Amino acid sequence: MSEPTERPVLSGLVALVGVGLVVGLLAGITALMGTKVLGVGGGGADSTQNASSGQSLFLPDPVQTDTPSGPLMTLDPNSPTPSVTPSDGGSSAPSATGITLLAGQTQVAAMGQIDLTGVYPDGEGAILQVQRFEDGSWVDFPVTVSVGNQTFATYVMTSRPGENKFRVVDTDTAAESNEVVVTVG
Structure with missing residues (x-):
């Protein structure tokens, strides 16, 4: 018999490849058995039938819906003038010009978002300039908003x-809305 020390590097490589093959084969068999036990994977008719019988999410087919032709927010001209309290961010009544402005917040932190929304029934397509009352006069704020579907929404x-x-x-017409008050700070 020959001694194994004649080619130690080759013997070591053969042993290493042999151990790698055995470990890989065992890992593959374990993974295959694990997927069978957990039900992961697919293929057979059984797995398709089980998946369809246990559906947890149903998405209906999309259908065309009608879009409203009128405003999303209306004020009935025959009803008494609504009173808007300062807690809604508004003044005591809507403007006589037909532009009604509401603030989404009554108090924000510095640089907090103030949502401004409203209705302008006679102003389809109009461009509205946001203004702020400063030192006794109204000054243009660097924000404009367009009216669509008789409503508008922006933020400052x-x-x-x-x-x-x-x-x-x-x-275009210089029509003015009511004023809203928001406390900053």
């Missing part, structure tokens, strides 16, 4: 502390 952010009064003005 300011760091000016204290009460801030906002309104919107139609850039």
Whole structure:
């Protein structure tokens, strides 16, 4: 018999490849058995039938819906004038010009988002300029919004502390909305 020390590197490589094959084969068999036990994978009719009988999510086919032709928010002209309290961010009544402005917040932190929404029934397509009351006069705020479907929505952010009064003005007709008050800080 020959001694194994004649080719130690070759013997070591053969042993290493042999051990790798055995470990890989055992790992593959374990993974295959694990997928069978857990039900992972597919293929047979059994797995398809089981998946369809245990559906947990159903998505209906999409259908065309009708879009509303009128405004999403309306004010009935025959009803008494609604009173808007300062807690809604509004003034005491809507504007006589037909532009009604509401603020989504009554108080925000500095640079907090103030949502401005409203209705302008006679202003389809109009561009409204947001203004803020500063030092006794109305000054253009660097935000405009267009009217679509008789409504509008935008937001402003300011760091000016204290009460801030906002309104919107139609850039073509100069029609003005009511003012809303938001406290910053």
